[in-house]
Amino acid sequence: MSEIVLFKQLLDPEVRNIENYIKLGGYEGLKKALSMQPDDIVNEVKRSNLRGRGGAGFPTGLKWSFMPKGEGQKYFVCNADEGEPGTFKDRYIMSENPHQLIEGMVIGGYAIDATVGYIYIRGEFEFVAKILQKAIDEAYEKGFLGKNILNSGFDFDLYIHLGAGAYICGEETGLINSLEGKTGQPRLKPPFPAQYGLFGKPTTVNNVETIACVPDIIKKGSDWFLSIGPDKNNGTKIYAVSGHVNNPGVFELPMGTPLREIIYEHAGGIIGGKKLKAVIPGGSSAPVLGPEHLDIPMDFDSLKNVGSMLGSGAIIVMSEDTCIVEAYTRLAKFYAHESCGQCTPCREGTAWLYKILKRIEDGEGKKGDIDLILDICGKIMGRTICPLGDAAVMCVKPAVERFREEFEYHIEHKKCMVENKIPIF
Amino acid sequence: MISIKINDREYQVEEGKTILEAAKEIGIEIPHYCYHPALSIAGNCRMCLVEVKGMPKPMTACSTRVSDGMEIYTDSELVKEARKGVLEFILLDHPVDCPICDKSGECKLQDYYFEHSAQKSRYEFPKERHKVEKISKKIYLNPNRCVLCTRCVRFLREITKTNELTTVERGSHSHIVCVDPEGLDNNPFASNISDICPVGALGLNEFRFKKRVWFTKKVKAICQGCAAGCNIYVDVSNRKQLLDGDDDEIVRIHTAENGKLGQYFICDEGRYSYKLYNDKENRVKAPVLDGEEVDFEKAVEVLKEKANVRKGVVILSPLHSIEENYAAYLFARERGFDVFRPSSFRKDLPEPALFIEEKKSPNDRMLKLMKLPKVSEIEEIDYDFALFLHNVGKVHSKSEVRILSVLKRATFSVVFEPMLTDFGKNANMVLPAPIFVEENGCYINGKNFVQHSNKALDYMYGAKPIWEFLGMDFKSEEEVFIQFAKEQLDKDLNYQKLGTEGFEL
Numbered sequence: 001m002s003e004i005v006l007f008k009q010l011l012d013p014e015v016r017n018i019e020n021y022i023k024l025g026g027y028e029g030l031k032k033a034l035s036m037q038p039d040d041i042v043n044e045v046k047r048s049n050l051r052g053r054g055g056a057g058f059p060t061g062l063k064w065s066f067m068p069k070g071e072g073q074k075y076f077v078c079n080a081d082e083g084e085p086g087t088f089k090d091r092y093i094m095s096e097n098p099h100q101l102i103e104g105m106v107i108g109g110y111a112i113d114a115t116v117g118y119i120y121i122r123g124e125f126e127f128v129a130k131i132l133q134k135a136i137d138e139a140y141e142k143g144f145l146g147k148n149i150l151n152s153g154f155d156f157d158l159y160i161h162l163g164a165g166a167y168i169c170g171e172e173t174g175l176i177n178s179l180e181g182k183t184g185q186p187r188l189k190p191p192f193p194a195q196y197g198l199f200g201k202p203t204t205v206n207n208v209e210t211i212a213c214v215p216d217i218i219k220k221g222s223d224w225f226l227s228i229g230p231d232k233n234n235g236t237k238i239y240a241v242s243g244h245v246n247n248p249g250v251f252e253l254p255m256g257t258p259l260r261e262i263i264y265e266h267a268g269g270i271i272g273g274k275k276l277k278a279v280i281p282g283g284s285s286a287p288v289l290g291p292e293h294l295d296i297p298m299d300f301d302s303l304k305n306v307g308s309m310l311g312s313g314a315i316i317v318m319s320e321d322t323c324i325v326e327a328y329t330r331l332a333k334f335y336a337h338e339s340c341g342q343c344t345p346c347r348e349g350t351a352w353l354y355k356i357l358k359r360i361e362d363g364e365g366k367k368g369d370i371d372l373i374l375d376i377c378g379k380i381m382g383r384t385i386c387p388l389g390d391a392a393v394m395c396v397k398p399a400v401e402r403f404r405e406e407f408e409y410h411i412e413h414k415k416c417m418v419e420n421k422i423p424i425f
Numbered sequence: 426m427i428s429i430k431i432n433d434r435e436y437q438v439e440e441g442k443t444i445l446e447a448a449k450e451i452g453i454e455i456p457h458y459c460y461h462p463a464l465s466i467a468g469n470c471r472m473c474l475v476e477v478k479g480m481p482k483p484m485t486a487c488s489t490r491v492s493d494g495m496e497i498y499t500d501s502e503l504v505k506e507a508r509k510g511v512l513e514f515i516l517l518d519h520p521v522d523c524p525i526c527d528k529s530g531e532c533k534l535q536d537y538y539f540e541h542s543a544q545k546s547r548y549e550f551p552k553e554r555h556k557v558e559k560i561s562k563k564i565y566l567n568p569n570r571c572v573l574c575t576r577c578v579r580f581l582r583e584i585t586k587t588n589e590l591t592t593v594e595r596g597s598h599s600h601i602v603c604v605d606p607e608g609l610d611n612n613p614f615a616s617n618i619s620d621i622c623p624v625g626a627l628g629l630n631e632f633r634f635k636k637r638v639w640f641t642k643k644v645k646a647i648c649q650g651c652a653a654g655c656n657i658y659v660d661v662s663n664r665k666q667l668l669d670g671d672d673d674e675i676v677r678i679h680t681a682e683n684g685k686l687g688q689y690f691i692c693d694e695g696r697y698s699y700k701l702y703n704d705k706e707n708r709v710k711a712p713v714l715d716g717e718e719v720d721f722e723k724a725v726e727v728l729k730e731k732a733n734v735r736k737g738v739v740i741l742s743p744l745h746s747i748e749e750n751y752a753a754y755l756f757a758r759e760r761g762f763d764v765f766r767p768s769s770f771r772k773d774l775p776e777p778a779l780f781i782e783e784k785k786s787p788n789d790r791m792l793k794l795m796k797l798p799k800v801s802e803i804e805e806i807d808y809d810f811a812l813f814l815h816n817v818g819k820v821h822s823k824s825e826v827r828i829l830s831v832l833k834r835a836t837f838s839v840v841f842e843p844m845l846t847d848f849g850k851n852a853n854m855v856l857p858a859p860i861f862v863e864e865n866g867c868y869i870n871g872k873n874f875v876q877h878s879n880k881a882l883d884y885m886y887g888a889k890p891i892w893e894f895l896g897m898d899f900k901s902e903e904e905v906f907i908q909f910a911k912e913q914l915d916k917d918l919n920y921q922k923l924g925t926e927g928f929e930l
Contacts, residue, residue, distance in 0.1 A: 166595070183592070188468040188488050341573070341592065341599030343469045348514035351597035355550045372547060379510030382482035383471055 282311025528625030654870025746866025
């Protein structure tokens, strides 16, 4: 069995209880961290090559180093607004191994000199929030949270905030606005959160999986973390596999595990032994790949090289029975529905894209619709306040380009070219 | 100063400015909807996207600050294509009802469409529809025409801090709603949102279907409502282009920005004050001598004779321009007459007052600067000749009583006013004064800004400047002003030097 960094529930199913977590070496990273200088923690995380697991893959240590030094309130925020279609990894960390996230939050807070932390969790995860709250209460009781943690003189308070159901609040500045009680609409950048974040104070926002990696990096050292996965893409990754596979689920594997291994070994292969038609490697916003990409190592850089991205590591498998038009109409609807409505290209463009796709799917597509879609994509990409517009384009455009024939068939024959199609979303 | 290049030409600009502001100063217009100099940067319309060398994607000119050596393109293919894209997106759900929209002719969507797009829409779906509603007695909201720039929302959030409007729903369903159950009726600045709305989404009920803007003449003037001296545009119906035979009148008053004064808005009281000036019923339509209308020549002759006395008084007015006041002052000085000034009418300030001033007259500061004695200092004497300059508006009630008693007790009293008031009714002679838009005039506001108000209409109903009645030899308003500036301010000033933003003393 490969190294387990995050899914400690595989070692002890009751690890969500603090006693069990401590028995597995929990909170030792925190003890070690509190004996270190904050800058040394930042440097250790930098050396470990830990990259943001939320989607962008930005080096975590570098992000922490952007926080200004000196007096004044700072905040450490955990982005648990897991909403990317196909992604369901963070919830299992929070519901099964919550203390590792809490420990990571305290270490991160200490490293960036923040005394208050927030876990912004999506509203639908209310049951997860309850588990997490119980774990936070336990941590307070044991002195891992609150004033003067483990007699170090460091104070850290941790709060859970439930979102109200918006994908856009997973964007860090949208999340910050929502946390402040405002409409969840992203802010213009610059200024970045490290300069002007929550309540106008320096703030760092990290994904759940990212933060949960931190305790073991501190406890076991960055060299240990570097020994897992390929260069610059170190550590393990939780891959959430869904779609037409026999054994969908979440799998913690070393970064860089080949796509073929994940789909055919861990996820049990495709239902009914069907052929693979398409696979989204990193959540719906990641450009779609085909069977020729099966041997690609699932890490940030390898996927970037083939024009896609690792994103959140959510793998959506589509068999030959999938109607791509139907699948992408559904995804386009998601982006149109979730666009915050703030800036023009995303607000109008995502809705227009969906309407055209819907028309094609309904057999009412017109000649020229495909070129129109591609043209609209070009007018959204890179022209919006936040990456949601880009995400919609990266979702729709590669699919239309790759499966252009299928879209054309829909327009011309007013029906699907796939017989006995199996829905995907 | 730093050096930047715009469209391959080098310019020196001030550091810290945004690309949009720097370009504007140079004279390069970058199209925009959401940017407004007095409001926070929203960056949401994406109309101001420009190309910056070295940047992977187009940047918003409204939020990107210039840096030394920056190379900006405002007319590259990428920029043109981006503008076209944004305009097509904005127009998707827009009703394109320009023929019945009052913004037509001064609408940024219309202007930019013809300038930057002019292409047929490729959108073939039903348009999103919302109800048009009155959000106050004065203002209507048509969300269908809205481009969601949120200028109105930010104005009510940041300037008046009253938050009546907000955006609701998401994506293409987003629209502006009024969330205050009482609407905007209690907001004394609310009507500004119709000025700052770049399209026809917010309009004034009073102006609705009233006049096409191209049948009006827009003239920059100074608001007469208080000592703030707000810059306004006075739109007058343009007789030469009139199709419906209206007489000359003011159609509306709206904001003219003055960055130097830091004034970007006006109050509703000032905005709707135009009705006072359109009051034709009460206009003094000819010189009136002892209840009888007389012609101009007769009036001049009588005045010349009656003013040939030793004990005379001239009472100036904080409601009149420098020119009218100073001509009357010079008349008094020549004859050795006393000169007094009334106190301004005062009104309690609303909460928040923002820029409104307590003194309800545009030129109080001029008379104060001249150190003229107040009318309360007039001793109990009977003058042989008394002249009082009055205008639309009021003076302080104590001054009013005092002036009336002076007029009544004088052997011969003259009142120079545009609308007949108690003053005129108690005088031997009434002279038809012009209203402020009928002449060039300067005013000194509470912050010591000398500002020029332009002539928009010809003199009506026999109105003439005071110096013509008094037989003084001035060729123009400006001549009086130049003399005033030299003698009273010790400054070499003229209208050109005042410019559009005024001169700070």
